[in-house]
Structures are given as structure tokens and as C-alpha cells.
Amino acid sequence: MTDALRDEPLPTPHVARERIQLxxxxxxPCGSAWRAAMRRFRFWHRATYIVVHNARGEICVQRRTQTKEVFPGGLDLAAGGVVGAGEAEHLAARRELAEELGIRGVPLRPAGEFVHAEGGNHIFGSLFLVEYSGPLALQAEEVAEVFWCTPADALELPGVTPDTRQALQALLDAGLLEATS
Structure with a gap:
């Protein structure tokens, strides 16, 4: 499936104009599609999940803005997003971390992969860890607020997005993070 739905009109919202690696x-890899088509037709795609933790063992939890197309107002336990057409996962992770939280120039630790297939989403997730305790610059279009808590407390929060819950649980199961500090 090369360049799926190439002849569809360009979607109007900015975020939907991204070409996504299918x-x-x-x-x-089997082609690309506009983000809107990827969501509409529930295509398999790749996404990055970067769990940001501080020296105290707390993770950065993001509240999504109400304008997000998926899970508006929900809680993300990881920064990240879809991988663009032809983009490498580690580069997508760096881009998303810089866009969402303003974190640049810190080492990304690859932490495995997982598959998320529920609720119409079909995602191959690449996991990364970042230790960071500095200032954050939130992307106003995507991140309404952030707060820090232990991974165990984060998993108990209402409104957590299912894919980031699975990403954090995978890191805990692999022993790459501790549930409490």
C-alpha cells in the first residue's frame, strides 16, 4: 500500500497535514497516509513513547488540551507521538520531546517496544526513557499542564490514555523503572 489515499484532499487542521509512516x-513499512486518513481507516502505524523521569523517580504526567483529536483532556504518562513518513523512531522521539516539553540535548535511552491494538488504534510503540529535572516549555496546542508523580500513582490516575498506560506498564514489567521511589 504505497502512499495510501494520495488523491484525498489535504486535511485542513494543521496536525492532520502530517504524513504518517504506515x-x-x-x-x-508499507506506505504513508495523512494523519486524518490513518485515524479514519485505523491503519497500523508507529509511535514513540518517551517517559520522562526525574532524579526522585517521579514521572512527568501531561494533561492533553481539550482540542486534541484523540482523548481530549486525558492524561499522558509519556511524551511522544506518531512517526512521520520516512522518519526514524529515535528522531521522532527527539522531535516530540522537544515539541511537547521543550527538552533538548538530553540522552534518550531506548527501552524496548510494544504493540497497542485496542479502541481502533493499531500502534507499534517504541519506548524511550529520559532523566530530566530542568525547566519545561509546554506546547500550548497539545499540553495543558504537567505534574510529577510516582509511576505507581500515575497508573492509578483516572483518564490516563490507554497506550501510555501500556507503555509505562511495559517499562515497569521490564524492570526499567521502579513503581515507587
């Missing part, structure tokens, strides 16, 4: 059910 993959098959085995995570092999």
Missing part, C-alpha cells in the same frame, strides 16, 4: 501487521 506499517503492516508485522511492522514493515
Amino acid at each position: 506499517v503492516d501487521a508485522r511492522n514493515r
